[in-house]
Amino acid sequence: MADCFRPTSLAEAVAFLGAVPVGLRPLAGGTDLYPGAGPLLSGAVLDLSRVGEVQGITHGAGGLRIGAATCWTTIAEAALPQGLRALQQASRQVGGRQIQNAGTIGGNLCNASPAADGVPPLLAVGAEVELASSRGLRRMPLADFLTGPRRTARAQDELMVAVHVPAEGLAGQSAFLKLGARAYLVISIAMVAVRIVPGVGSAGQVALAVGACSAVATRLPRAEAALAGLQPHAMAQALRSEDVAPGLSPIDDIRATGAYRAKAAVELLRRALAEAAALCEAAG
Secondary structure: EEEEEOOOOOHHHHHHHHHHHOOOEOOOOOOOOOHHHHOOOOOOOEOOOOOOOHOEEEEEOEEEEOOOOEEEHHHHHHHOOHHHHHHHHHHOOOOOHHHHOEHHHHHHHHHHHOOOOOHHHHOOOEEEEEEEOEEEEEEEEEEHHHHOEEEOOOOOOEEEEEEEHHHHHHHHHEEEEEEEOOOOOOOEEEEEEEEEEEOOOOEEEEEEEEEEEOOOEEOOOHHHHHHHOOOOHHHHHHHHHHHHHHHOOOOOOOOOOHHHHHHHHHHHHHHHHHHHHHHHHHHO
């Protein structure tokens, strides 16, 4: 039987993390923690359900803050800028409705699966994560936080507090697509998120991110550079597989071969670019 600590503030939560010698496992929705624990959850658990500082979505001059314990349903149903449309699309594909009601964005990131649905859309907007400990707060790019499969830069005495999206990441139009053996309740073979920010005339900016095709989800700077400056409607056709492949390292596993993943990623990117470009055109 696991010991359970139930703080009511962030200060109390980080105090528990620093004081318990064995280390506490943060618990929010539990949709990753409980399945990974086997038949019996043992050890000490830090229940975050009453910590207000890790809940909810707030807008500010510098961008948008999503509390780490905010559930996927809240994100999917919030009134968010179109730059985060891809994140909302991903939110609706994280398991079934029950999982979406319980699972949290912070848990998805800290679990650090290469196929975590929330990661590519957040990479495409330049998201940062905020961590708290008794030593204070620190922020880092999400790309630096994820260090490998099931590995992050979070120290044992740290708690993820929030995900921050800078103001510039909220601009443009975005899209998320994933491929699996079926439409829902599946671990992805490949997933992508794109964000297009139209410019004046033909100039435009684009962000491309791919998940489930490397040890961690990743941005594709070479492909982004090749598409920069094009009109949105021309980006999908202009995307070349040779600009995508160097940024990926797909593996063979029970779901697909690495070669299939690489081809699927390119096709998904083209479809997502076409979807985002259509939204750009509709928005004028």
